[in-house]
Amino acid sequence: MRIQATMKLFLPLFFSVLSLTSISAAPLKINGSTTVNLPVAEAAEILRTEQKMEIQVDTQGGSAGGISMLGDGLVQMGMSSKPVSEDDRSKYPKCDFRPIHIGEDAVALIVSKDVWENGVHTLNKTQLKDIYEGRVKNWKDVGGERAQRIAFFNKEPGRGTWEVFVHWLYGSPKAAPQVNFPEVGGNEETRSKVASTPGALSQLSASWADGKSVFALALVGEDGVPVPPESQNIATHKYPLSRPLFVLTNGEPSGGAKTMVDFLLGERGQALVQKHGYLPLKALHP
Amino acid sequence: MRRGLDIVMGCVAGGCLLACLTISTGLVWSIARRGWGALSFSFFTEQIALVGASGGILWNLVGTTVLLSTAFLACAPLAVSLALMERVWLRSESMKKALRLGLYTANGLPSIVFGLFGFLVFVQWCGWGKSWLAGGLVLAMSMLPTVTLVVLERMAAIPQRYIAAATGLGLSQSQVAWAVLLKQSWGGLISGSLLGLARAAGETAPIMFTATIFAGVTFPKGVVENPVLTLPYHIFILAQDSFAAGVETKMWGTALVLLGLVFSMSVAALPSRLYLHEESDV
Amino acid sequence: MTRVLSWLLSALAIGAFGFLLCVFLFQSGPVWQSEGTRYITGVSWFYRQDVFGALSLIYGSLAVTAVALLLAGPLGLGAAVFLSEYLPQKARLALKIPLELLAGIPSVVFGLLGIALLRDWVYRTFAKFDPLSGDTLLTAGILLAVMILPTMVSLCDDALRSVSGAQRQAARALGLTRAETIWNIVLPQASRGIASAFLLSVGRALGETVAVFLVIGRQDNNLPHPWYSPAPLLEAGQTLTTKLGGAETNIAFGDPLHWAAIMGLGVLLLVLTAGATCLGTLGRRRHA
Numbered sequence: 017m018r019i020q021a022t023m024k025l026f027l028p029l030f031f032s033v034l035s036l037t038s039i040s041a042a043p044l045k046i047n048g049s050t051t052v053n054l055p056v057a058e059a060a061e062i063l064r065t066e067q068k069m070e071i072q073v074d075t076q077g078g079s080a081g082g083i084s085m086l087g088d089g090l091v092q093m094g095m096s097s098k099p100v101s102e103d104d105r106s107k108y109p110k111c112d113f114r115p116i117h118i119g120e121d122a123v124a125l126i127v128s129k130d131v132w133e134n135g136v137h138t139l140n141k142t143q144l145k146d147i148y149e150g151r152v153k154n155w156k157d158v159g160g161e162r163a164q165r166i167a168f169f170n171k172e173p174g175r176g177t178w179e180v181f182v183h184w185l186y187g188s189p190k191a192a193p194q195v196n197f198p199e200v201g202g203n204e205e206t207r208s209k210v211a212s213t214p215g216a217l218s219q220l221s222a223s224w225a226d227g228k229s230v231f232a233l234a235l236v237g238e239d240g241v242p243v244p245p246e247s248q249n250i251a252t253h254k255y256p257l258s259r260p261l262f263v264l265t266n267g268e269p270s271g272g273a274k275t276m277v278d279f280l281l282g283e284r285g286q287a288l289v290q291k292h293g294y295l296p297l298k299a300l301h302p
Numbered sequence: 303m304r305r306g307l308d309i310v311m312g313c314v315a316g317g318c319l320l321a322c323l324t325i326s327t328g329l330v331w332s333i334a335r336r337g338w339g340a341l342s343f344s345f346f347t348e349q350i351a352l353v354g355a356s357g358g359i360l361w362n363l364v365g366t367t368v369l370l371s372t373a374f375l376a377c378a379p380l381a382v383s384l385a386l387m388e389r390v391w392l393r394s395e396s397m398k399k400a401l402r403l404g405l406y407t408a409n410g411l412p413s414i415v416f417g418l419f420g421f422l423v424f425v426q427w428c429g430w431g432k433s434w435l436a437g438g439l440v441l442a443m444s445m446l447p448t449v450t451l452v453v454l455e456r457m458a459a460i461p462q463r464y465i466a467a468a469t470g471l472g473l474s475q476s477q478v479a480w481a482v483l484l485k486q487s488w489g490g491l492i493s494g495s496l497l498g499l500a501r502a503a504g505e506t507a508p509i510m511f512t513a514t515i516f517a518g519v520t521f522p523k524g525v526v527e528n529p530v531l532t533l534p535y536h537i538f539i540l541a542q543d544s545f546a547a548g549v550e551t552k553m554w555g556t557a558l559v560l561l562g563l564v565f566s567m568s569v570a571a572l573p574s575r576l577y578l579h580e581e582s583d584v
Numbered sequence: 585m586t587r588v589l590s591w592l593l594s595a596l597a598i599g600a601f602g603f604l605l606c607v608f609l610f611q612s613g614p615v616w617q618s619e620g621t622r623y624i625t626g627v628s629w630f631y632r633q634d635v636f637g638a639l640s641l642i643y644g645s646l647a648v649t650a651v652a653l654l655l656a657g658p659l660g661l662g663a664a665v666f667l668s669e670y671l672p673q674k675a676r677l678a679l680k681i682p683l684e685l686l687a688g689i690p691s692v693v694f695g696l697l698g699i700a701l702l703r704d705w706v707y708r709t710f711a712k713f714d715p716l717s718g719d720t721l722l723t724a725g726i727l728l729a730v731m732i733l734p735t736m737v738s739l740c741d742d743a744l745r746s747v748s749g750a751q752r753q754a755a756r757a758l759g760l761t762r763a764e765t766i767w768n769i770v771l772p773q774a775s776r777g778i779a780s781a782f783l784l785s786v787g788r789a790l791g792e793t794v795a796v797f798l799v800i801g802r803q804d805n806n807l808p809h810p811w812y813s814p815a816p817l818l819e820a821g822q823t824l825t826t827k828l829g830g831a832e833t834n835i836a837f838g839d840p841l842h843w844a845a846i847m848g849l850g851v852l853l854l855v856l857t858a859g860a861t862c863l864g865t866l867g868r869r870r871h872a
Contacts, residue, residue: 043519045527050543057353060518072529074515075543077834084838090431107838167716172802172831173631194630198719198801198820201831202542212704213717304761311763312670318662322733323679326686329697329730333689336700383593391587403865408601410784410861412791414828415850419604422611426837443600476586504690507793507829534692538794541696557693565688572684 043070044272048082048095049176050075050202051121051221052261055288056095059279069272078201080174086264087111093273094264097121097176097221098183103190114269115262118280119289119296122245123180123257124222124232126207130214132231135161140236145185147217149193155215169209169218170197180259181219222250223293251299261294333557340555350517350531354540355548359556361520365434365530366563368522369513370499372438373445377498378491380442381449382484389457390479402454409447416444417508425512432529434522437513444508445498452497456490457483496571500564506534533560608850615844623848628805631832636845638852640805643816644721644823645856648796649789651725651817652732657782659729660736667737668744669766680738687734695798698727703799715818719801722817727795732785739784743777743868744770776867783864787857793825800826824853 046056053075060071075095077084082094087108100113125144127136136159139147143159146152147166155164171178182192200206203224210216211229222245225232234242235256249255269277279285286296344358351357384405392398417440424436460483468478514535522528533556540553615623619636626637667676689697703718706726747770755765771778801820808816828849836842 043527046518047515053543054353057517061351064518070518072515072518074517075539076510076515077831080831081834084834088838165714165716169717174831174835190632192632194628194633196803196805198717198803199830200802202539204540205542208699209717209719213707216717304764308761308763311766312666315662315666315670318659319666319679321659322663322686322737323682325730325733326682329689330685332697332701333693380593380597383590384597386586386590387594391590403862404598404601406865407858407862410787410791410857410864412793412825412853412857414791414793414825415604415608415854418828418833418847418850419607422607423603443604446597479586479590500688504688504692506690506692507825510829511833534690534794537692537696541692541699541798553696557690557696560690561688561693564690565685568684568688569681572681 042272043072044093044276045072045074045091046093046095046263046276047074047076047085047091048264049079049097049261051097051176051223052079052095052118052263054292055119055285055294056263056276056280058288058291059276059285062284063275063279067275069275071272071276075202078172078174079176079179082264083113084108086113086266089266092265092271093269093276094262096262096264097259098179099260099262100264101179101188112267114265114267115260116265116269116277116281117260117297118263118285119261119294120250120300121259121261121294122222122250122255123177123219123259124225124245125235125257126210126218126220126225126230126232128210128213128216128230131155131160131164131217134164135159136233138234138236138242141185148185148195150195164215167213167216168197169200169206169213169216170195171206171219172199172201175201176259177219177221180257184257221293247295247299251295261289330561333554333561337551337554337556337558340551341558345552345555345559349520350536353517354536354552356552359533359536359552359559362531362533362536362556363559364521365514365519365532366503366534366560368434368530369437369441369509369532370503372435373441373502374495374499376439376442377446377449378495380446381453381494382491384446384450385453385457385487386479386483388454389483390475405447405450405454409451411444411447412507413444413505414507416440417511419443420508420513421511430525431527432513432515433525434513434528434530435525437509437530437532440508440512441502441505444505445495445502448498448501449491449494452494453487453490456487456494460486493571496567500567500571503564503567504534504560506538510535510538533563605854608847608854612844612848612851614841615848618841619845623845624852627807630804631836631842631845634841636841636848638824638845638849640807641822641824641827641849642852642856643807644800644821645790645825645853647721647817647821648725648728648800648823649786651722652728652789653782653786655726655729656733656736656785660733660781660785661740661778663737664740664744665766668741669762669770683734683737686730687738689731691731691792691794692798694727694731694795698723698795698799702727710818713818717801717820719799719820720818721800721806721821724796724800724821724823725817727799728789728792731792731795732789735788736781736785739781739868740774740778743774743781746777747773780864780867783860783867787861787864790857790860791825791853793829796823797826797829802826802830824849824856828853 057073060073063069064071079096079098082096083104085091086094100115134155136155152158153166155166179189182189186192200209203221206218206220207224207230210218232245234244236242243249243255245255250258265273290296347360348358349360388398388401420436420440424430430436464482468482513529514532515529516539519529537556540549623638625639627639628635628637702723706723707718751769752765755769802822803820804822806816806819806821833846836846
């Protein structure tokens, strides 16, 4: 008797709790590149207070994490600091990746202060290949005045920065040779390790190269002219490692994702892009 | 000569202890020194702003609390049942031995393994996405052996005559279990849980694939796709991806708060643990 | 009722752990099929080329654990000897509290401390061996040593105190000094307990993830030539756990072979830690 009464009381309660869990307004979930994260996370903070939107932001696995979680349907918006490749599309055939260009950045090759003071201010493609493939291990062989070992930190796999870098050097990530270097993940980790290690070299978003603790090298093209990763050169793509920053949606953005995209492309969103050291869209099409 | 050796031995051993204590207090001091500046009332009552550079850690604290409460609720009944199995229901000595050995072995399993298991089972197969419940259950699994072992230890320390007296009064096994074993050992459940929770509170590896994200959630409203913010993951992300000078102080402040949380739990569990240890060994 | 409930809940708990084991074994199946024993003996790991040899990861795990044990072992044992043989009861208990404090520092905070204090120290101290950076297997080993120190002290202390006081008194009555009593009576009798303290600490060190992740440098395929060379200790490396906690786990999901290789690392880790813990426990129990 009593059990039945209790059941009568609790079962509906139980089911209403269950249904609550399923109908609660779906939040907008975003995951991906730590580079793109900075303006997006700040935009999310604004939209949360102004529009009372629910937006979750995470940076697990970098750009590749953003692409795969969007592909798996775990998030509604990805962030990527590299273009979506054919490989990505064929891995997730069900997902209709729509990259939305929100700004422009560049991958800088950064060195520590002592390397900069050693006279290394430029590198060309051949020299970088030599370093990446382990044939050159000393700064003296690539323009340094005195002998100094090269401590190369490679960005970990999956990071947009790494993909843009090897894409430029070798044509595609698959064609990149097998190498073993210490790996770095996030941008701050890269910056602090390069800043604190003599002889260090790594790939890093140009906006983080502050010119005080880490220094961005100019890249020498085939014409022999060094091109530093400065706004002008990034905007015109004269700097070869320029890269677009994207947010990604599956199909046309809708709902919360559309609000976010509109905000990012609007004036205030673009100001955030600029605030974090990237080029806003209008700098690209003056 | 012998006298001299005696003194040297004492000095070396004392030196070792001194070194251990210096390391311990030195490390705590260096955390406190770096994090102290971040602590203020608003650090506990505000949410993250400017990607960690500003604001506080309110929802990280709440999230960690949610995970720990879930872990405790899921773990406690299982721990008690397992302990009762060993004490009361299992008859064969070899079964008991196997259970104890299993518990000790499980106690040494690395937490990342539980994280991957939770990722596969809860996040992927059950389709929960990142969820506080997944994290809570994963933490419950990782702390279950510890809690069970402490409860067991406490039950084993109950004088045999209590049980004999209860049985003599005609109580059934179940009644003995409730009236004697559980009643006398609930302190063990509390201190064991505090111990397990203290370790669980600082874990990053098991929850980073299952339960926690960097920003943008408050209190969970359901199960599916309802992650939480947590203290350890906050530190982990800031360590790799902070971008402004202000972040560093906030990061160490978070570390200090986490340390305080863990330490208060393990100290709360300490007296009963030491007492038990001393008594059962002498 | 109580009986049924505790059977059910216990079955649930044991079932969950059994399920965990099955999940790891089955999910790692493809890599055993495709690589066979090469999975364990293979020296290179290049996931883009589907080459999965975990030897360097196993080496990394064992190397950092060995460093940790070499440092924390003697230090912890010495401290435990002082705690249990020299100090009165009250002082012992009081001194256990700061050690408990050390045990309470979460893994990720240890990682922060490693970045802030240890990396540069290792780089400067070993400058004459010319390490490329402060992120080395040695750095990770030293950090782990500090992390397992409390476990070490407390388990060794337990082992020492399980030797009965009567034996000590008898030895002293025969005219042995305190040091002689410790060397000839207490340590030999506690040796099994001490051995298991070492084994249990090994289990702990092998499974540590986040702290090691932040200071080890995460360089694949770092192996010594010849096998006993200590040179890789001053280079960056990778352990089973740092690979599992790193970027590849996210990338691997969805690619059956790569995911199997990742889960296989979990199996190896389970086998190693469970082995160490299990042996350690058996020694401890028979002794007590």
